[in-house]
Amino acid sequence: MQLETMYQEIILDHYRNPHNKGLRDPYNAESHHINPTCGDEVTLRVTLAPEGDALDGSATVKDVSYDSLGCSISQASASVLTDLLIGKSVDEGMRVLDEFTALMQSKGHGEPDEDVLEDAVAFAGVSKYPARIKCALLAWMAWKDATAKSLATEKEGAS
Amino acid sequence: MIRSELGLLDVDAIRADFPILDRTVRDGRPLVYLDSGATSQKPRQVLDAEREFYERHNAAVHRGAHQLAEEATDGYETARATIAAFIGAGADEVVFTKNTTEAVNLVAYAMSNAATAGEELSRFRLGPGDEVVVTEMEHHANLVPWQELCRRTGATLRWFGVTDEGRLDLSGIDDLVNERTKLVALAHQSNVLGTVNPVREVAERAHRVGALVLVDAAQSVPHLPVDVAGLGVDFLVFSGHKMLGPNGIGVLWGRRELLAAMPPFITGGSMIGVVHMDHSTWADPPQRFEAGVPMAPQAVGLAAACDYLSAIGMAEVAAHEHALTEYALKHVAALDGVRVIGPAEAEDRGATVSFTVEGIHPHDVGQVLDDRGVAVRVGHHCAWPLHRRFGIVATTRASFYVYNSFADIDALVEGIQAAQRFFGVAPAR
Numbered sequence: 001m002q003l004e005t006m007y008q009e010i011i012l013d014h015y016r017n018p019h020n021k022g023l024r025d026p027y028n029a030e031s032h033h034i035n036p037t038c039g040d041e042v043t044l045r046v047t048l049a050p051e052g053d054a055l056d057g058s059a060t061v062k063d064v065s066y067d068s069l070g071c072s073i074s075q076a077s078a079s080v081l082t083d084l085l086i087g088k089s090v091d092e093g094m095r096v097l098d099e100f101t102a103l104m105q106s107k108g109h110g111e112p113d114e115d116v117l118e119d120a121v122a123f124a125g126v127s128k129y130p131a132r133i134k135c136a137l138l139a140w141m142a143w144k145d146a147t148a149k150s151l152a153t154e155k156e157g158a159s
Numbered sequence: 160m161i162r163s164e165l166g167l168l169d170v171d172a173i174r175a176d177f178p179i180l181d182r183t184v185r186d187g188r189p190l191v192y193l194d195s196g197a198t199s200q201k202p203r204q205v206l207d208a209e210r211e212f213y214e215r216h217n218a219a220v221h222r223g224a225h226q227l228a229e230e231a232t233d234g235y236e237t238a239r240a241t242i243a244a245f246i247g248a249g250a251d252e253v254v255f256t257k258n259t260t261e262a263v264n265l266v267a268y269a270m271s272n273a274a275t276a277g278e279e280l281s282r283f284r285l286g287p288g289d290e291v292v293v294t295e296m297e298h299h300a301n302l303v304p305w306q307e308l309c310r311r312t313g314a315t316l317r318w319f320g321v322t323d324e325g326r327l328d329l330s331g332i333d334d335l336v337n338e339r340t341k342l343v344a345l346a347h348q349s350n351v352l353g354t355v356n357p358v359r360e361v362a363e364r365a366h367r368v369g370a371l372v373l374v375d376a377a378q379s380v381p382h383l384p385v386d387v388a389g390l391g392v393d394f395l396v397f398s399g400h401k402m403l404g405p406n407g408i409g410v411l412w413g414r415r416e417l418l419a420a421m422p423p424f425i426t427g428g429s430m431i432g433v434v435h436m437d438h439s440t441w442a443d444p445p446q447r448f449e450a451g452v453p454m455a456p457q458a459v460g461l462a463a464a465c466d467y468l469s470a471i472g473m474a475e476v477a478a479h480e481h482a483l484t485e486y487a488l489k490h491v492a493a494l495d496g497v498r499v500i501g502p503a504e505a506e507d508r509g510a511t512v513s514f515t516v517e518g519i520h521p522h523d524v525g526q527v528l529d530d531r532g533v534a535v536r537v538g539h540h541c542a543w544p545l546h547r548r549f550g551i552v553a554t555t556r557a558s559f560y561v562y563n564s565f566a567d568i569d570a571l572v573e574g575i576q577a578a579q580r581f582f583g584v585a586p587a588r
Contacts, residue, residue: 002185002186002530003526003527003530003581006526007526007581012582016583037538038521038522038537038538038539038552038553039538039539039543039546039552039553040520040522040552040553041552069552070520070522070552071520071521071522071523072520072522072523072582073522073523129526132522132526135522
């Protein structure tokens with residue numbers, strides 16, 4: 001049985017009892033991502049709190065809220081994302097994203113940094129199944145997109 | 160379990176021809192291949208035919224003054240005749256394409272090219288006020304090219320709905336298919352529902368109003384006896400790889416007089432009559448639609464696949480799959496929490512069973528099945544609007560062929576139950 005290597009208990013827990021699910025106001029930007037191969041989708045909102053006067057990488061991720069439709073991997077991944085990123089700065093969040101993306105592309109040979117990834121290390125087994133990597137990354141790509149939009153909107157507003 | 164052996168093929172003997180079915184997957188599990196609707200496996204006879212072409216006769220066909228070119232051309236054209244006979248057609252009515260998708264696009268782009276041509280191509284011309292009719296159960300391959308054709312020409316796309324039972328809703332046919340209709344495009348057999356559509360009835364209505372009819376037979380030619388004359392349509396398209404044949408070859412069959420009048424889609428070498436610096440004329444069909452060096456080894460392989468299926472007998476293939484479908488509908492649909500999307504009865508229904516499992520996403524069902532060696536497809540199966548029609552995002556699909564047995568369906572049923580246990584949604588008995 002290889003199933004348990006993919007469906008770690010942490011993943012199943014997040015799937016059954018997702019954290020921070022549901023869309024909330026106010027928010028800086030929203031992003032809607034679809035996995036065209038299976039039709040799964042996520043709508044994700046990012047709320048940022050500026051550190052100084054301007055909204056930049058030093059801003060704090062104040063809230064991430066989402067609504068999603070999809071498999072256990074994509075659902076659990078969105079839930080873990082909110083746990084990891086809320087309270088971090090945007091720059092720190094991007095580092096977590098990079099680490100998580102690298103883990104997903106590791107084909108099962110990654111050595112995840114548990115200090116950075118926390119519960120997300122449970123997704124290491126998913127990286128052995130190429131068809132499921134997109135599921136795990138769906139919410140993360142939406143977060144990246146919504147965050148970029150938040151910062152861009154700020155820039156437009158300032159100029 | 161009571162098993163009817165009526166109509167069943169000698170699956171053990173057939174499986175012996177398919178080397179891949181002997182392998183194991185995922186830590187030594189025997190492979191249970193239930194994804195023939197996506198692509199079929201290939202028997203040795205097909206692989207041998209393709210290999211022999213390369214080892215003995217390989218040359219660019221319809222070119223060259225040497226013996227190999229002669230043999231290759233002969234192999235290619237003999238293959239065309241075999242494949243044409245398989246669907247009751249004349250060899251000059253069979254055009255080779257890359258696959259079903261390209262065959263649909265060939266007709267769509269020919270019509271698109273005709274839209275800017277003169278009166279001589281009026282049969283294929285369409286513009287604002289004209290209509291193209293499809294169905295809600297189409298594979299994207301028989302939907303998107305028509306959306307695009309309508310977008311380019313200003314014509315209107317309309318469609319037949321699908322009933323809750325998964326049948327084509329023909330109640331509005333007289334309104335839907337009318338004097339404005341230029342073309343009706345529909346699947347012979349749905350790649351999700353398994354539904355076999357009443358093509359003849361739709362074609363009769365279409366022809367009464369002067370519309371052309373194209374049938375997507377990608378899921379029917381591999382599984383049912385198909386006779387183009389009997390269907391009464393104008394174009395019929397299918398792929399080699401879903402019928403035991405090689406990848407990279409598909410077929411457009413078109414009525415002789417239509418192909419003769421139709422402008423080309425892809426232009427270039429071998430499809431020409433005479434070429435000048437500023438203009439060219441076209442070859443007769445089928446060469447007009449086969450620009451470039453064609454896929455002769457694949458044509459030879461597909462002909463071997465037709466021979467293989469003919470030796471079994473397409474009526475026997477259909478009877479075998481009918482028995483499998485009845486068995487699957489009975490045992491899969493009987494599981495608590497399982498909803499089959501498509502007709503509940505096996506009549507006018509092919510060997511494709513799509514379903515949802517309450518509380519488990521199809522990706523997760525597929526993963527558990529895969530862990531047990533059972534290969535199925537999950538997702539929307541390139542029929543997104545159809546899934547939306549049923550209020551779902553995705554399904555798990557099992558599709559059967561000549562090499563499948565009742566035991567394979569038992570493995571599917573056990574796998575679904577294992578998924579229900581694994582995800583803690585096993586129904587209380």
